Amino acid sequence: xxYRRIAFLTSLVLIVTAPRIAAQSYTVTDLGTLGGPxxxxxxxxxxxxxxxxxxxxxxxxHAFVWSGHAMHDLGTFGGEHSSAFAINGASQxxxxxxxxxxxxxxxxxxxxxxxxxxxxxxxxxxxxxNAGQVAGSSMTAKKDxxxxxxxxxxxxDLGTLGGxxxxxxxxxxxxxxxxxxxNASGDFLAFVWQNGAMTSLGTLGGxxxxxxxxxxxxxxxxxAYTKGNMEAHAFLYSNGKMxDLGTLGGxxxxxxxxxNSTGTQIVGYSGYPDHSAFLYSDGRMQNLNTLLPKxxxxxxxxxxxxxxxxxxxxxxxxKGEQHAYVLTPAGAGGGRRRAAR
Numbered sequence: 001x002x003y004r005r006i007a008f009l010t011s012l013v014l015i016v017t018a019p020r021i022a023a024q025s026y027t028v029t030d031l032g033t034l035g036g037p038x039x040x041x042x043x044x045x046x047x048x049x050x051x052x053x054x055x056x057x058x059x060x061x062h063a064f065v066w067s068g069h070a071m072h073d074l075g076t077f078g079g080e081h082s083s084a085f086a087i088n089g090a091s092q093x094x095x096x097x098x099x100x101x102x103x104x105x106x107x108x109x110x111x112x113x114x115x116x117x118x119x120x121x122x123x124x125x126x127x128x129x130n131a132g133q134v135a136g137s138s139m140t141a142k143k144d145x146x147x148x149x150x151x152x153x154x155x156x157d158l159g160t161l162g163g164x165x166x167x168x169x170x171x172x173x174x175x176x177x178x179x180x181x182x183n184a185s186g187d188f189l190a191f192v193w194q195n196g197a198m199t200s201l202g203t204l205g206g207x208x209x210x211x212x213x214x215x216x217x218x219x220x221x222x223x224a225y226t227k228g229n230m231e232a233h234a235f236l237y238s239n240g241k242m243x244d245l246g247t248l249g250g251x252x253x254x255x256x257x258x259x260n261s262t263g264t265q266i267v268g269y270s271g272y273p274d275h276s277a278f279l280y281s282d283g284r285m286q287n288l289n290t291l292l293p294k295x296x297x298x299x300x301x302x303x304x305x306x307x308x309x310x311x312x313x314x315x316x317x318x319k320g321e322q323h324a325y326v327l328t329p330a331g332a333g334g335g336r337r338r339a340a341r
Contacts, residue, residue, distance in 0.1 A: 028328075033055060040052045045089060048067075060080065063084035079103070088129060088130045103115075104125035131151075134151075147167050159181075164182055190211035235256065248285055253271065254270035267303035300314060301315055
């Protein structure tokens with residue numbers, strides 16, 4: 001299995017003023033599991049719903065949706081296991097299930113749509129916008145992994161930057177897609193795809209980069225290598241420039257996984273070999289573990305999503321197990337709409 005596939009399977013839009021980090025603290029909610037010792041939150045939607053993957057009591061892995069009260073098992077759609085990666089404002093969910101191959105899906109109003117593939121029996125859906133457009137990656141008939149956009153009932157091959165492979169990790173309301181793609185030199189680079197064209201976002205001085213999330217303003221966050229390729233730092237790409245967000249405590253690695261609609265709050269992880277979840281806001285990166293109540297019992301490993309109320313999702317270690325969590329800014333409880341259960 002390639003590095004890229006392992007990364008997929010392991011690892012809207014009101015403009016509001018984001019809370020300032022200087023006075024910020026959070027309460028943490030354990031989302032629990034589906035009966036096993038493991039869960040992971042992959043995304044939070046505009047209605048506060050959270051999607052991800054959890055282990056069950058019979059040692060299988062199922063996609064879930066959490067709606068503020070309980071974790072609901074979405075099953076495996078007839079396959080062996082499944083995972084949910086994205087949810088939109090219409091409560092549509094995108095992800096993959098495994099049934100003699102990886103199959104990308106869109107789940108809407110209780111109905112599953114298999115999105116097909118680009119030639120071979122491998123496709124994973126990793127992103128979704130409010131129009132129901134889905135982005136991810138699939139294997140082509142030539143056995144190369146390519147980014148795709150699923151729209152109007154068709155899967156479109158987004159191509160590469162001149163190399164063999166690519167993947168898409170995020171899509172915004174305008175249909176802009178980000179991810180990473182290989183160039184003719186064999187380097188992988190963050191890109192934005194729009195109107196049929198894929199454009200490289202460059203790096204922070206090194207050879208490689210990857211885009212993980214894009215908001216409706218076209219701002220991209222991800223990870224890029226610095227000069228010499230000895231370190232990789234989280235970045236924010238905006239107005240044609242890539243900004244280095246730094247790392248926690250001088251660690252050599254950080255990775256930005258999600259950004260809010262204004263680009264004022266960014267989350268991800270930093271550290272090596274152990275990770276800590278971070279929030280980047282007001283020009284600095286802060287360890288989210290330092291913003292929890294004392295004695296919470298949590299070690300937040302990574303943050304995978306953030307919404308415009310400031311709620312953050314991800315996963316961490318709690319009572320010896322890896323569990324999905326939701327962080328809620330202090331004083332922000334109860335003020336948002338919740339999806340119907």
